[in-house]
Amino acid sequence: MNLMEAASGYLQIGELSRRSGVSTELLRAWERRYGLLRPARSEGGFRLYSPQDERRVTVMRNHLERGLSAAQAARLTLEEAERRPDEAPALARGIESLRDALDALDETAAHTALDRLLSDFSVETVLGEVVLPYLHELGERWARGEASVADEHFASNLLRGRLLGLARGWDGGSGPRALLACAPGEQHDLALIVFGLVLRELGWRITFLGPDTPLDTLDDATRTLEPAAVVIAASSPERIAGDEVSLRKLARNAPLWIAGAGASSVVGKKTGARQLDGDPLGAAALVARAQRE
């Protein structure tokens, strides 16, 4: 790295190319064709890329990897860069007021914050950018002993109410049906509700049996409804670990998925169940893709 780069944090095209894995020719082409980058220039005319430019290249590559055409990827990258100063703070503010309200056990303020968010952003955005991050954070604070049981209950109940409100009518329509339930003893249903909402957006009909569902109840429902997917949420292995036989029976009647930290112990050939990890958004996409095949 030369002096200019070291001092200012600016990169020449070669170094940016090495870091990003995009050839120098292509970096110039993206600049010329889509205006993706606006590097400053040295006295001699060399391009000097800022850290923001570097991030744009990363974002551009991510979009390309998802299958967008170069032109679309560039447009989207620029749009996001444009929008970031506007939308991101609004979302951040929303998250903050929601957290403050929930921490203060202030129901009215929490609803107001959610009203605000849902009026400004789509349901998917609110779920993915606010609700899930908040639940994650709450879980971590609870694990560290920073959040009380009361906090956790209050927030869960309030959010559950709102999410179930959004879920109204989610079993209507004509798409494939998914049967959702929490494993026996499992009380945490929020992430599963979010998962159902996202799957609903993908055109599915959702039947939700709620927390603490006995496996034979689930089996009955499976025979009746003949769903295209059955999803069981289990936050720890012991919820279902002893019940491989029931699971195997379930998996014979419908594609069976186990979600949550308790999944890994029972998935596989023994039970015929498949694992759903990661966030509810990605999980929903995965289930939908599997159904199409």
Added chain:
Amino acid sequence: MNLMEAASGYLQIGELSRRSGVSTELLRAWERRYGLLRPARSEGGFRLYSPQDERRVTVMRNHLERGLSAAQAARLTLEEAERRPDEAPALARGIESLRDALDALDETAAHTALDRLLSDFSVETVLGEVVLPYLHELGERWARGEASVADEHFASNLLRGRLLGLARGWDGGSGPRALLACAPGEQHDLALIVFGLVLRELGWRITFLGPDTPLDTLDDATRTLEPAAVVIAASSPERIAGDEVSLRKLARNAPLWIAGAGASSVVGKKTGARQLDGDPLGAAALVARAQRE
């Protein structure tokens, strides 16, 4: 995948084909034959599919799998897409479907839209972000001659019914009492009902005397109920302009507020009445604050 990004990411036909499992030829055929998709075009003429298009393909496939013919499936898909225009923030979507329903004099659809809104949002949000803006817009269209008397009556009556439904039990509880009435000759009570609902949310008990209330009736009620506030709605000055004496008498027995465009001519020291201007939400907050002092 970040759903917010996906919201504006346009796909070319090849990528949509890979994701949906429908061949490119067939995608084009569905567009040509049934108008199933309406992709935008790039400068060079390439089809650019929106996430809504992607969802339509999913729905179309669902219908086909259930044995419908392609033509029927497409027709159904288009109908459903018409009914469920997603992606927009929930509140904006709600406003639009309410307006569409009221403009079409479609009572069922209007109630459905309101149900949806009230299940997704708090009463105050629905009032402030939907009902009041709609009434305002309707008033303007009426002034420009774009809305007929029938439109205005239909919308008013339907909304009045819903609002009074929300108002059920609003005189119960233990908070301060407000006495609400429209001035003599005044028929427009909707904004006053909204005002009452918001005040109710703030913990007040509401007594509502309705449109066209004689001032001496109001005076009787004031002596009986001893309210913490009396609010008179008057959309034009002549409703009350000649009655300063009655107003003065009223104001001696309870804090008196005059709301609406007719207020300014009579407020002040002469009558002891105070003005309430602006929107009902702000007005309610103002009355509540005044009472606390």
Added chain:
DNA sequence: AAATGTCTGTTCAACTTCTGTACAATGAAC
């Protein structure tokens, strides 16, 4: 001065998509 890196502008080849037409399989209508 030599070596290396970067500049602009142009060209190219691989790939994708476009439009339009054609065709085979299916099943309903006559």
Added chain:
DNA sequence: GTTCATTGTACAGAAGTTGAACAGACATTT
């Protein structure tokens, strides 16, 4: 049985898109 519309698929030739390459001039470093 024949006719006909429906529907998924196939192909040809033109055009759009995009990553890569090259040439000749200039910049920077050693």
